[in-house]
Each structure stands twice: as C-alpha cells, then as structure tokens.
Amino acid sequence: MVIRDQVKEILELVPAVPRVHKLAHSLRGREYEGPEEESQIDIPKFTLQNAKEEVQASDVELMQGLKEARILNINGELRPISQVYLASILELILNLLVSLSLPPNAVSVETLTSVLADEHEVPRPVSTQVMAWFGEIRGGKWNMDVKEMVMEAGLGILRNHKDEPVEKEVLLAKWASIVGDTFENSISLDLLAGNYLLTPGNAPTLSYFPRSSLPVDPSARFRDLFLTRTRWKVEDITPFLSDIAVDTKERDKLLLKYARGVTDAGGLWYTARAQYSA
Template sequence: MDHNLRFSTSSNTDQGSYKLLELPPELYKLLEESLSSEGGPSASSFYIKGQPGEDAVLCTQDKTYAIRSVSLSNSILVVTSPPDSDVSSESEDNSFPNIIIRDQLHEILELTQAIPKLHKLNTLLKGREYGEDEEDNDDGMNVEQVHDGSQDIRDFTYTDAQAMIQASEAELNRGLRERRILRINEILRPISSSYLNKIIQFILNTLAALSLDHDSVPVEKLCTTLADEHDVPRIVSVQVMGWFGSVSELEGRWKMEVDAVVREAGLGILKDAQDRSLDRDNLISTWKDLVGDKFASSVSLDLLAGNYLIAPAAPYSDHQVVKYFSISSLPVDPAQRFADLFLTRSKWKNEDIVPFLSDIAVNSKERDKMLLKYARATTNAEGVWYTSRAQYNG
C-alpha cells in the first residue's frame, strides 16, 4: 500500500526522544503474558535504575539486566500516524495516507542478565551495625539514630535501598537476608557478627533445654525465652528465625533450616579466629560441640565454601589448617577479583576457586568464560588447576 512519508513539524524536538529496546525471550514472554491476562494487563513491571555516574540497568520483579547500546549499520525510522495538527493541507497526493517520521535511530538497547549490584550495601551501611549493647526503645531496638563515634549518621531506609541499589525487589530482599541486615520500622541495620553468633548459640541452647522440635518451634515461646533470659528483642529474634528457616505466621511455628544454622555457627568460629589459622580437626571438633550432638552430623567444611582457605600445616604434611578468607572481602570487578585470588594463591584447584566466583557470575556458563579469560587451566592426576594469565607482583 502506498503512503506519503513526511517529516514531523516537530522533528527537531522529537530527535533523540525514542529508544529501541530489544527484549530477550524471557522478558518478551513475561510482557506478552502480562498484556494478555484476563481483566487487562497484570502487575508485571519493569524499572530502569541507576544513579548519576552509573550504567543504567533494567529490573523486573526478580532479575536485573545490564543495558548495552549496540550500533546499527542501517538507520531505523520511527513513524506514526499524524495528529490533525501535523497534516499539511498541501499534501502532494491526498489520496494516500500520511506517515510521519518522528525520529531516526542508529542504535538499539540490548539487555543481558546481570549480577545485582548489592555490594553497595556494604558501603552504605558501614558504621550502622546493630550489636548487643544497643539501648532498647519501645520496639526493643534503638533505631532513631545511629552513631559512629561522635558523628551522627542519617538513617538508611528500605526505600533508600530500593532507589539506590541496582537490583530487583526479590534480589534486594535476598541480599538483605544473606547479608544479615535487620529491617525495623523500614530502617536497615546490619547485625554484628559477634551478636548474631550469640543469638545462634542462644537458640540452639533453648531448643535443647526445652526439648523443642527444630522442625516445628513455637515462635512466641522461643521469642519470649530469648527476650527474658538473654535480652534479645522480639523484633530481632523473629527476623533471625526468618534468615535461618521458614516462619509460618498462620501456625505461629518456625521450621529451622539445619544446614543454615550449622553453617552460621561454623562461620562464627572462623571469624573469631580470622587473624590466625585453625587446626582442621580442632575446628571440626569445636564446631560439633557448639551445635550439639543433635546437629553434629551436619557439620562439614563444604558448608563454609567461599569463606575459608585450607592448606597443609607444613610442607609435605598431611595435617591441615583452615584460615578465614571471605568472598565478601574480594573486589566485585572480575579482573580485580582474579588478581586478588592469584595474589593470595598462585595456583588454584577448580573446586577451590569456583566458590569465590559465585557472586560475580550469573551462571556457570558465564563463570567458565571468566576462567577462560583470566586463568590458564592445566590438568594432572589431582584434577584441574588454574594459574593466572597475567603476572601480579605481590
């Protein structure tokens, strides 16, 4: 069908107003399902996030996508039907409908699933830790003002995190949980490691003393005991339960996730000795004593993957020592991450290095690409080993 192709009378102001976004299959399907749902479009939403100086990302309810500009070899015209004010009465041929050129595009925006930028939480919440010595208020927690020495720090809220952290809602909530960040009256406070370790011990001791089934713990009974005997505010203990299991509000019961609690107990032992190496057998023995006979069988160094290094106590010795080495202390930039890893060790076994890459790769395929880019692989009777492709001076 023939048309009259005309430039818009506002083409100068329209230029640069349009962007062409290419949706990956999973987002296209999500959008299509949302638009075709009964009763009109559903609540599926996309958000563009980014502070000045940051590359923008697109977030869905549960994923984050990096936005990358890709140049086009041929320009694409953005055209629309004309509004009444944009139709010239002096059309060369009024028998053909008009199409108005609004803009010319020389690039498209490409989306690639990305790691949420949760590491900013560490900086934004620095100096805001909640510890055992907090002064209680009516809610069982002082959240009016955080103090770092003599300098007051403005409260950092969940709404602030939503605006400043490039992550989807689900990823942000998971990040707060994994980083052990309390949320009280919408104010965010990371709980101190030492205090969390004590609460874990209090919980394990209470379960044993009251003969409570860890698969069905009465929430109110545990909260009351922790508050009365150990001064742990209910608002804190309920969130700690949520971090290490599932809380049923309807039934008022907590189902403890054994591996998560045992892992945190072991991590506490490592952190307490982070400036020195621990004898492997002594660590395991201390760890089992801490969690008690009931959960001792769940103790395994595999639970602490990404938080320790293990090495012979001496050259050619079968005796091993364990030292705290956390993934959270490593840079988030892949090149810097590998540089730090190879400065720590010149040679890594595949199974040893993989846990320290889990937070910078979306999936195993992307992780393997990073290993190919930054490391050299060699195989011997012991398995696959990686060494650096670049030389770093210690």
C-alpha cells in the same frame, strides 16, 4: 508501508548479579550490637527506600540480598547485625531448642521469642528477623533451615582465624560443641566453601578468607585470588566466583578470560593469564 529505520544491532537481555554489595559502604558504622546501644547511633537513618534507590535490583533481589548480608530492619532503619551478636543469638537458639524440647521443623515463634526476650534480652523484632534468615515462618511456626544454622555457627568460629590458622580437626570439634549432638551430623566443610583457605599437610589448617571481602569487579577479583595463591584447583577457586557469576556458564566464561587451565598429575589447576605483583 514506510521503512523508517533499520536494526543494526541486537541487544540481548542476560541475568546480572544484583549490586547489593554497594550497601556495605552506606551502612558502615551502623552495626547493630544489641538493644543497649540503639540510642547511641547519632547519624541519619538509612532506610529501605534509600537502599532501593542505591541498589540496581528488584524488590525480591533486594530482600534476598539483605537477608544474605544479615541486615536488620530496626524501626524502619537498616542495620547490619554484629557477627559476634549474631553468633550469640544462634547459640542461644540452638541451646533453647534442646532445653525446651522444641522440634526444629515446628518451633513456636511465640515461645522462642518470649524466652529470648525475657531471659536473654534479645528484642523480639531482632529474634524474629534472625529466625526468618535461617528458616521459614508460617502460621506462628518456624521451620529451621538446619544447613544454614549449622553453616553460620561454623563461620562464627572460622572468623576468629583470619591471621592465625586453625587445625581442621580443632575447628570441627568446636563446631560440633556449638551445634550439639542433635545437629552434629550436619557439619561439613562444604558448608563453609568460599570462606576459607585450606593448607594441606599432616594436620591440615584453615584460614578465614571470605569471598565477601574480595572485589566485585571480575578483573580485580582474579588479581586478588592469584596474588593469594599462584594456582588453584577448580574445586577450590569456583566457590570464590559464585557471587560475581549468575550461573556456571558465566563462571566458566570468567575462568576462560582471566585464568589458564593446566593439567598435571594432581589434576586440573588454574593459573593467572596476566602477571601480578603484590
């Protein structure tokens, strides 16, 4: 036996967050707002193969990332769907489920996509992909994910209040109006965690503050968070870390590195370890 070398370090494989966020830059200016503007985009196509080459992720992670980022595949081209257009489609779907008496756990894909196409000019490839984002399609039937649908409906309202906060009760009332009596009981602010800042008071208000707009680099992420608020309750800050930490263990490591825990009569708060200035 001949010893050729000695191991001097141990490499440990650990889970990593897929870098799907990199697609945002490549897909800028390609937003899909409906069939009437399909021929107006005069730039080279960005395909699934382009995405695979750019993003360090497995096929499964990439497809999940495209789903979470609401990116359509239109004739082989990747296009982020307009938030306004998506909100419109979801409201149409919720209304049609009631008007056509379709059970949310066994919706005929053919029936729903036909009505959306014929009466509302929503292309079938678009409506089918949107349905797949918010549920499971199997055997021609769509089992709607009520939680995801209700959450997106709430985000559609919240996005209009980035600069002008909305009272909590007003938002909840609008939200209930959109989802209707059938799904009103599924409404919960927990569904919008990581997308808003809550200002307490006699009439609490919410401002749109999505984690997707924050830097992916942990150091820059914490800098922006502590520039926004000098101290955070643990339950308020953790939703803004879920997309940069693969699990709670990794999240706690980030908190130990970039934040300092302080306990007072109001409970546990996190403040910045470094001094930041706007």
